[in-house]
Amino acid sequence: MALGLNTNLLQWYPVYTNPRAEKKAYEALIKKGITTYLPLRKTLKQWSDRKKWVDEPFIKSYLFVHIKPGQQTDVLMTKGIARFIYFAGKVAAMPDRQIDDLKLVLASALDVEVTEEDLQPGERVRIKAGPLKDLNGEVVAYRNQKQLALRFESIGCSVIVYVGASLIERI
Structure with missing residues (x-):
């Protein structure tokens, strides 16, 4: 092709x-x-x-x-x-997947925020359980807490989702 x-x-x-x-x-x-x-x-x-x-x-x-x-x-x-x-x-x-991921984040009951701060890439992880199960992202240090950042590079922002470390696994 x-x-x-x-x-x-x-x-x-x-x-x-x-x-x-x-x-x-x-x-x-x-x-x-x-x-x-x-x-x-x-x-x-x-x-x-x-x-x-x-x-x-x-x-x-x-x-x-x-x-x-x-x-x-x-x-x-x-x-x-x-x-x-x-x-x-x-x-x-x-990609359609990023719009689907954004819809999934908004449909969840998790506390989320949007930041335009240029977050440095960290370890790639997947959420193991909960409403965002199987969602992939990057772990970042932000305000001295470990959180999952879903990077939407094409719009220049990241979505920060507060997820406990016990709910994520390395990929």
């Missing part, structure tokens, strides 16, 4: 939105018929008179589109979209 760009292949692409425009950009892309994923998580917000649970973007100013390369202009012409994310001089494409 020859290596080359298949222009009919649907791929996931991370897209940078204007500040606080993730939900509106998501809705506009859906109206255009573009498969879009906006990872959200519930957060308890405090106002002077009340508290309320709200859905907030898990990764601020990011959403993900599942498109053919030829549809990039249509995405960029959507209100709220700032630009595609580039990695090594090319528009960053993400």
Whole structure:
């Protein structure tokens, strides 16, 4: 099989939105018929008179589109979209597995956070039990604790998951 760009292949692409425009950009892309994923998580917000649970973007100013390369202009012409994310001089494409892993992390009841800090690669591990069983990642020292970092290099951030050492194994 020859290596080359298949222009009919649907791929996931991370897209940078204007500040606080993730939900509106998501809705506009859906109206255009573009498969879009906006990872959200519930957060308890405090106002002077009340508290309320709200859905907030898990990764601020990011959403993900599942498109053919030829549809990039249509995405960029959507209100709220700032630009595609580039990695090594090319528009960053993400494997389906990374989107599936992100969905799995958000569906779990684990305490997670996103960091743009450039974490140094550590020992490769697999989670042995729990809602993230069989998920692979790298162990990193972060704030003096051992945690599992799932690296999403194509968008330049890592997802930190607090997992006990007894739940991981070396691979």
